[in-house]
Amino acid sequence: MSTTRLYRPTHRDAFELLESAFENGRLLTMFGRCEVHYEGRAASTLGPGQRLVIYKPDGTALVHTNESREPVNWQPPGSTHNASVRDGQLQIQSTRSNPTEQLDVLFERVETISAYAVTDRSDLTLIGSEEDLRQRILDSPDVIEDGFDPIATERQTTAGPIDIFGKDAAGRPVVVELKRRRVGPSAASQLKRYVEAITTELSNTSTRGILVAPSITDRTASLLDEWDFEYCSVDIE
Amino acid sequence: MSTTRLYRPTHRDAFELLESAFENGRLLTMFGRCEVHYEGRAASTLGPGQRLVIYKPDGTALVHTNESREPVNWQPPGSTHNASVRDGQLQIQSTRSNPTEQLDVLFERVETISAYAVTDRSDLTLIGSEEDLRQRILDSPDVIEDGFDPIATERQTTAGPIDIFGKDAAGRPVVVELKRRRVGPSAASQLKRYVEAITTELSNTSTRGILVAPSITDRTASLLDEWDFEYCSVDIE
DNA sequence: TTTTGAATGTCGTTG
């Protein structure tokens, strides 16, 4: 059968379902009272409480509470899950290496456990990324300014790759830094590094820097002003 | 009852459970064939497929597939959920404002739906954060260098707050930037902005900049070198 | 494998 569900199972029954679900690459959800221990890039303990725990066939483990978009604990894809029963508790270990880390979930009581066979899928199409923004500018460069001529994207410099490199109507080199949302000072810093790199590379040819974003913070505007860079507002539609 | 579960319910039955679960602040999990539409900060569509969908009483919505630690679609906490049945589909809308965004999940068939009352909880304690690292340095400043004297943490500058501000054995001002993991060029840029801010503030008193991290990338090392900053290696234990 | 930077980042803290 494609879905198996148990309600308040014994640890033994839950264990057997877990074993076969891990084996058969099923998507697992559990709800119950448990404590959680993590050790790896950091270390944490989560005392007893009711949580929703998810195990995916790709090795992902997620521990969700009542609230927040983020799991309170997790294990990334590529981990391997292993269940056992000991000391009257149902223990599920998820481990991985590089970096070495381990997540232990100890169920005191399992309220619910479900195993799903996921066969049917389709992929996400997303609109409105930075890549979209770049494409829009390449399609109609006048969005930046009249006569702007894009020469390269991802142009390499010693300071890293420039989003868009081009020339203005007067033939002066222009570095364009793209952000799809409101930006802070770090974007201005990044632009500065790129402009300096290009200026050096072109034997001190004066180079313009343009920050393209839907909006910028006040401090960022000051920095741009101070460094003689420009800001170009664009809508994310 | 604290847990309610339905297996292959009619849309009508699922709808009624959803209504009462949203009303009573329950944690909800659903599994079934659905498509998902999002519009807000970006826009996306996800064609029909089997997914695990979670609704939390704080307004969070999560759409999980077979794989990945991240939900393929979601709505942040603070959203409000609303269910309806139309055109033979079970529709669940999650909306919020500021920014305005909306997530629509359209179930063609619900395999499973469960509502949980979460009453029992306890909080996470995490070890190994940047805060820990700062505390370790304040406890034994010689980790940075002999005679280093921390004066303030989170010291304000025009470029933002400095992690640790202090003086070296010779009385020269020192800006310390902490990172708990391997860092790239942006950390060096950040340090540069802080050092420049302090230098200006102290009427051009020459100021040292030290980047503290477990390791750094090659390019970052070059930048530090170029700008006459230093790197101090520390272990995250 | 490591490096790099985007993300519907999310989440705290601070002004």
Added chain:
DNA sequence: CAACGACGTTCAAAA
């Protein structure tokens, strides 16, 4: 509220 930086960030693409 906006702003700013950390995060066990995660993720995908490139070197």
